[in-house]
Amino acid sequence: MNNRRTVVIIGAGFGGLAAARALARAPVDVILIDRNNYHTFQPLLYQVATAALDPEEIGNAVRGIFHDQSNFSFRMGTVNGVDWGKQQIQLEDGDAIRFDYLILSAGAETHYYDIPGVAQYAFPLKSMEEAVDLRSHIMHLFEKAAAFPELIGRGILNFVVGGGPTGVEMAGALSEWFHAVLRKDYPDLDITQAGVFLVEAQDHILPAFDKQLRANALAALHKRGVQVLLNKAVATASVDSVTLSGGTVIPTQTIIWSAGIKGNSLSRLLGLPLTRGDRVVVDAALSVPDHPGVFAIGDMAACQDAQGRLLPQVAQVAIQGARHVARQIDRFLIGQPAETFVYRDPGSMATIGRNAAVVQLANGLKLTGFIAWLAWLFLHLIYLIGFRNRLNVLINWTWNYLTYDRSPRLILNHRWKRG
Amino acid sequence: MNNRRTVVIIGAGFGGLAAARALARAPVDVILIDRNNYHTFQPLLYQVATAALDPEEIGNAVRGIFHDQSNFSFRMGTVNGVDWGKQQIQLEDGDAIRFDYLILSAGAETHYYDIPGVAQYAFPLKSMEEAVDLRSHIMHLFEKAAAFPELIGRGILNFVVGGGPTGVEMAGALSEWFHAVLRKDYPDLDITQAGVFLVEAQDHILPAFDKQLRANALAALHKRGVQVLLNKAVATASVDSVTLSGGTVIPTQTIIWSAGIKGNSLSRLLGLPLTRGDRVVVDAALSVPDHPGVFAIGDMAACQDAQGRLLPQVAQVAIQGARHVARQIDRFLIGQPAETFVYRDPGSMATIGRNAAVVQLANGLKLTGFIAWLAWLFLHLIYLIGFRNRLNVLINWTWNYLTYDRSPRLILNHRWKRG
Numbered sequence: 001m002n003n004r005r006t007v008v009i010i011g012a013g014f015g016g017l018a019a020a021r022a023l024a025r026a027p028v029d030v031i032l033i034d035r036n037n038y039h040t041f042q043p044l045l046y047q048v049a050t051a052a053l054d055p056e057e058i059g060n061a062v063r064g065i066f067h068d069q070s071n072f073s074f075r076m077g078t079v080n081g082v083d084w085g086k087q088q089i090q091l092e093d094g095d096a097i098r099f100d101y102l103i104l105s106a107g108a109e110t111h112y113y114d115i116p117g118v119a120q121y122a123f124p125l126k127s128m129e130e131a132v133d134l135r136s137h138i139m140h141l142f143e144k145a146a147a148f149p150e151l152i153g154r155g156i157l158n159f160v161v162g163g164g165p166t167g168v169e170m171a172g173a174l175s176e177w178f179h180a181v182l183r184k185d186y187p188d189l190d191i192t193q194a195g196v197f198l199v200e201a202q203d204h205i206l207p208a209f210d211k212q213l214r215a216n217a218l219a220a221l222h223k224r225g226v227q228v229l230l231n232k233a234v235a236t237a238s239v240d241s242v243t244l245s246g247g248t249v250i251p252t253q254t255i256i257w258s259a260g261i262k263g264n265s266l267s268r269l270l271g272l273p274l275t276r277g278d279r280v281v282v283d284a285a286l287s288v289p290d291h292p293g294v295f296a297i298g299d300m301a302a303c304q305d306a307q308g309r310l311l312p313q314v315a316q317v318a319i320q321g322a323r324h325v326a327r328q329i330d331r332f333l334i335g336q337p338a339e340t341f342v343y344r345d346p347g348s349m350a351t352i353g354r355n356a357a358v359v360q361l362a363n364g365l366k367l368t369g370f371i372a373w374l375a376w377l378f379l380h381l382i383y384l385i386g387f388r389n390r391l392n393v394l395i396n397w398t399w400n401y402l403t404y405d406r407s408p409r410l411i412l413n414h415r416w417k418r419g
Numbered sequence: 420m421n422n423r424r425t426v427v428i429i430g431a432g433f434g435g436l437a438a439a440r441a442l443a444r445a446p447v448d449v450i451l452i453d454r455n456n457y458h459t460f461q462p463l464l465y466q467v468a469t470a471a472l473d474p475e476e477i478g479n480a481v482r483g484i485f486h487d488q489s490n491f492s493f494r495m496g497t498v499n500g501v502d503w504g505k506q507q508i509q510l511e512d513g514d515a516i517r518f519d520y521l522i523l524s525a526g527a528e529t530h531y532y533d534i535p536g537v538a539q540y541a542f543p544l545k546s547m548e549e550a551v552d553l554r555s556h557i558m559h560l561f562e563k564a565a566a567f568p569e570l571i572g573r574g575i576l577n578f579v580v581g582g583g584p585t586g587v588e589m590a591g592a593l594s595e596w597f598h599a600v601l602r603k604d605y606p607d608l609d610i611t612q613a614g615v616f617l618v619e620a621q622d623h624i625l626p627a628f629d630k631q632l633r634a635n636a637l638a639a640l641h642k643r644g645v646q647v648l649l650n651k652a653v654a655t656a657s658v659d660s661v662t663l664s665g666g667t668v669i670p671t672q673t674i675i676w677s678a679g680i681k682g683n684s685l686s687r688l689l690g691l692p693l694t695r696g697d698r699v700v701v702d703a704a705l706s707v708p709d710h711p712g713v714f715a716i717g718d719m720a721a722c723q724d725a726q727g728r729l730l731p732q733v734a735q736v737a738i739q740g741a742r743h744v745a746r747q748i749d750r751f752l753i754g755q756p757a758e759t760f761v762y763r764d765p766g767s768m769a770t771i772g773r774n775a776a777v778v779q780l781a782n783g784l785k786l787t788g789f790i791a792w793l794a795w796l797f798l799h800l801i802y803l804i805g806f807r808n809r810l811n812v813l814i815n816w817t818w819n820y821l822t823y824d825r826s827p828r829l830i831l832n833h834r835w836k837r838g
Contacts, residue, residue: 037562038829054475056827063604064824073607076562076830095566129831143456143495147514185482188492388818392811399807405483408475410457412548
């Protein structure tokens with residue numbers, strides 16, 4: 001009936017969406033598989049966790065995104081493994097999906113580095129449900145503190161955030177939420193008793209930025225009351241405290257673990273060579289060695305630059321990798337050889353809060369403060385998928401900005417991590 | 420320190436909020452207790468379940484609503500009972516809260532009438548979490564139908580809705596969602612195979628409306644493909660079917676039980692006389708007999724009209740009751756006697772879908788079609804709490820209207836009712 005080739009893409013993150021989109025005009029059938037029926041705009045998960053945005057504003061139904069792409073179909077399902085001989089994806093629900101080309105783009109998952117207690121007690125922040133759970137947990141602690149103020153002395157309003165760029169954004173957002181919004185929600189509570197601790201193993205935050213911008217970000221965190229603990233690592237976590245390297249103990253019921261990631265658990269099911277951090281080994285064209293027609297991109301892949309250094313696990317690497325791989329499939333279909341993937345780093349940005357961000361572009365341009373924050377807002381609005389999402393996010397951000405109020409602070413579907 | 424009287428209000432529904440607000444200038448301390456930290460705009464829950472609105476758009480943090488009311492405080496907690504002797508509310512978390520005046524406004528909960536299988540297999544629609552669960556369940560069935568079309572013959576795209584006004588609105592919204600939105604999401608699926616069945620025990624729908632409007636609503640349902648089964652009741656429910664009175668069996672995995680309600684389970688813990696449907700018996704002033712200073716309002720109370728008929732369990736009865744009770748407390752404080760509560764019925768409205776609604780006002784005005792639908796939209800926007808919520812809801816409704824698209828169709832936190 002149909003001798004078109006089938007391209008299967010695993011994962012509807014930035015990489016998977018970009019790959020499917022880039023294949024819109026290719027003479028292939030595209031099947032995108034994801035365990036969720038929606039794409040998660042991961043860079044803004046921390047804003048869901050801090051009640052600045054609704055889950056639905058950073059999630060977008062995959063089928064809706066591709067309404068207009070006729071060679072596209074979606075399959076919701078969890079991948080159990082790949083039968084390389086039969087060229088089939090095995091799904092948890094028993095189904096099998098045949099492919100001619102395969103793009104592995106399942107992303108990353110939280111890495112707890114086997115630190116005692118962390119997997120059990122820390123809150124990860126990689127999925128929508130984790131963000132909503134964290135929001136509920138934080139709100140619930142404030143309700144508890146209002147009802148039983150004696151618990152504040154036992155640390156229920158201490159929030160410990162692991163380092164890394166997401167940790168910096170999370171710490172800034174938390175502190176701002178507490179002081180600008182929750183202060184008004186809990187007039188009887190002394191909000192200065194809420195402590196935000198940013199634990200960073202290195203001697204500086206935001207390694208992707210230059211010294212001046214790091215200092216600027218650090219000052220912005222200090223100004224917001226965030227206690228930045230440099231050269232410290234989490235040694236152990238328990239139900240009501242965290243112990244740092246050096247022995248400092250912080251009483252807390254909230255350790256936010258946005259620090260570590262490793263390749264999606266799928267990578268360990270594939271029988272493919274992995275690097276440290278469970279990233280699938282790829283060649284310079286992002287092909288998986290010895291598996292013709294199989295590619296890996298984004299957080300799940302060990303993409304390297306010309307010097308052999310692993311590329312960072314960020315959206316831009318996934319998106320550019322996706323477009324490269326789509327182009328390679330186009331070339332293979334007409335018998336052309338593979339090209340080397342060249343990553344163009346557009347630069348980095350991070351926001352610490354209201355009117356405060358740092359931007360460092362590849363062309364050397366650096367921005368701080370209000371201008372950087374506007375640039376950050378603008379870029380994230382552009383990248384958000386769907387006009388309605390953009391409009392709602394714009395309204396919510398404007399509302400938050402003008403009123404110091406935040407609507408979606410609902411305690412929903414609370415699944416306790418502890419008793 | 421303070422010899423002001425304390426008014427405790429249980430429940431942050433329409434009645435509880437209105438009572439707290441009406442006491443803003445009274446020389447009392449108001450404590451509002453709810454198990455959730457937010458108010459749920461229940462009349463629009465069915466729109467969350469059908470992915471027209473986000474949960475955060477019809478939920479509003481209680482503390483935020485009362486930022487400007489200095490005699491107000493909020494306590495999140497589940498009420499275990501009332502110690503009438505000590506005049507104390509007992510909370511599940513062990514705390515006790517003393518009151519001088521008490522307003523019982525905990526609302527209603529789903530009533531399954533002991534019909535075999537219904538409590539186990541039907542989906543209730545009284546809380547935000549139930550609405551999100553139902554949305555996830557429906558979306559999941561469509562994903563299943565797309566992957567395994569053979570299941571359609573076994574009824575996974577049949578949706579059975581219990582009667583009552585919410586059932587009418589739900590059936591219309593479901594059918595429209597399927598035909599206007601999901602048809603595009605699932606181009607390979609024959610959406611006409613999705614069946615919506617409205618099961619109504621009486622020989623007509625919408626008893627609050629006159630014959631002409633009922634006929635209009637019925638025609639609007641038929642036009643949308645809803646199969647209305649009059650004079651039928653659910654006899655039994657199972658994991659994959661529902662059996663109606665008369666023996667008709669409809670294969671389905673989705674029975675939406677918006678039909679029956681009874682007083683909140685709290686009413687059974689109070690040791691107070693109850694009517695059928697677990698509503699607290701009140702006198703003509705909404706006072707609980709033999710309990711001076713204790714009132715019950717809204718869905719939880721057996722409010723009667725002058726003819727001794729029970730008032731309907733709708734928002735307006737709760738709101739007017741709340742204002743009446745707040746006025747009585749004001750009067751008691753200055754030694755005046757109680758007044759009789761007089762309910763003024765403003766009329767009824769129900770929407771069946773796009774451009775289709777019926778409105779019947781107390782002054783005799785009747786509206787149908789587009790005008791009625793606009794009136795319905797306008798009124799619900801006015802009653803929604805919070806300017807931001809209104810703006811977001813307006814955008815989402817406009818977006819839905821213009822594009823036949825709906826954003827929040829995410830499968831979140833799916834808690835299966837079945838295996």
